[in-house]
Amino acid sequence: MALLTKTPYKAREFDLSGLVGISDKTMETHFGLYAGYVKNTNTLNEQLVELTQTGKVGTPAYAEMTRRLGFEYNGMVLHEWYFGNMTKTGNGGEISSSSELGRALGESFGDLETWRKDFVGVGGMRGVGWAVTYLDPASGRLSNHWITLHEDGNIAGFKPIVVMDVWEHAFLLDYKPADRPKYIESFLANLDVSAAEARLGGAERPIG
Structure with a gap:
């Protein structure tokens, strides 16, 4: 079914020069x-x-x-x-256990380190796709999922909180295919925690 939009979508602009580990x-x-x-x-x-x-x-x-x-x-x-959900400010990636996001991750995974290990594990799976931490609005719990080919693996009704692209175009100019873990660490170092927390609270500007 067509989206039937009255006006075409416009590409959004993001100021992400100078990221850590991503050229x-x-x-x-x-x-x-x-x-x-x-x-x-x-x-x-x-x-x-x-x-x-x-x-x-x-x-x-x-x-x-x-x-x-x-x-x-x-x-x-x-x-x-x-x-x-990336930032070039140089202070990304640090999630406080006392923040709303930190508490939600702790309640869902036991602690932040367990979430991080699981998220890195999903992102390191063979194949191209996306690693996403989703919020289940019905239960308030967070969980990590793998999406392949964009439309396959999206969880109906769940809301993306942390989204990482692990298609090879996201890192191949900077890292060898076997060095995907280094890219994942760079992504986490650039994670805009405030953006993820805004998504958790529903405050992010609508996409489109």
């Missing part, structure tokens, strides 16, 4: 990839609206575009969550 060249390349997801989401949406208006719902072209839209749209949004 500006990598971020430049990554922003370009993200812009492609935005462009493809808009193009597919326009095409699906046209097919809907011309009575071609249910055709093979409609079905294929609809499936593809899930990949492109989720690729766009996941990147916005990813870029949005």
